[in-house]
Amino acid sequence: MKIEDIKTRINDLITLAGNVLGTHHRSNDPHLVDTEAFAEFRTSSLSFLEKVFGKEHPFYRDFDQQVKDIDRYMTEQGRGILKGAKQEIDGGWLFTVKGLVSAEIFSDFLEMAEYLLQEGYKDPAAVMTGSVLEEYLRQLCRRDGIAVEVDKGGKLSPKKADLLNADLANAGVYNKLDQKTVTSWLDLRNKAAHGKYAEYTKEQVDFMYQGVTNFISRTTS
Incomplete structure (x- = not known):
């Protein structure tokens, strides 16, 4: 919507x-x-x-x-x-059941990922869902005052998703079980992004999509 x-x-x-x-x-x-x-x-x-x-x-x-x-x-x-x-x-x-709608792109990308899954295109759906998740982690960090960049030799670079995930869990934004689950989703996204399509199934991407949308809805406040 x-x-x-x-x-x-x-x-x-x-x-x-x-x-x-x-x-x-x-x-x-x-x-x-x-x-x-x-x-x-x-x-x-x-x-x-x-x-x-x-x-x-x-x-x-x-x-x-x-x-x-x-x-x-x-x-x-x-x-x-x-x-x-x-x-x-x-x-x-506003945060919908499908996630962050204050930035309409979240809703658009999740709807697109859902459509791709329905059509059987698990690989782009996994990449798209993972990208939404990573951007959401970045927004959670900004909301809670957690740095989203790291200093590398005097130059600021964006933190990787795994580090954002760890920082959010350490800050108590969500628990360690959530952290492990997010790590597994990010791993699936990375496999899809690097062409390792045989290492996961459509059903796993389905679970990832449902899990990410529920996670976003549950951790939004």
């Missing part, structure tokens, strides 16, 4: 909330809203929040727990949650 599509969709949902609130006058109880309109609003909003933020994100959990009954108060709560999500999206802080 492109960032512009996400922005359009959340605006539509906020508008839908207003439409639901506009139905309260049709009931004998001024606190109730239209059942069908509320059901559409709740279902559509939960689907959107799950796809964009994931089920463990506070936006999804709060909406699911607080927007349950067909009344004005809960609809207003739901609209407020969506407005909070919109602020994150508009501010460039």
Whole structure:
């Protein structure tokens, strides 16, 4: 899902909330809203929040727990949650289930890698997924104040991905088990990049792709 599509969709949902609130006058109880309109609003909003933020994100959990009954108060709560999500999206802080969308290229490359896998092209998919992972590690380092360059004889050079991975684990950004898993993904990427195509399978690239997208989603905060 492109960032512009996400922005359009959340605006539509906020508008839908207003439409639901506009139905309260049709009931004998001024606190109730239209059942069908509320059901559409709740279902559509939960689907959107799950796809964009994931089920463990506070936006999804709060909406699911607080927007349950067909009344004005809960609809207003739901609209407020969506407005909070919109602020994150508009501010460039959005991280989707597929990873970092503040830089739209992450989403684009992961979608492309997924397409390549579906078409059976495991080797370019492995390289592409690994490149996204390496750039994500670099962004994590910048976010947490970890140097992304190393001094080599008075000249700064970009750190290699393995060193970024070690630095992030040592800083407690993620644990040692994550570090080992990331190392295995980087190794697979390197094999693909150096033409060692027989040393890994499509299934391993599938696992890598799923693992990287989940890792990015889980470690983003």
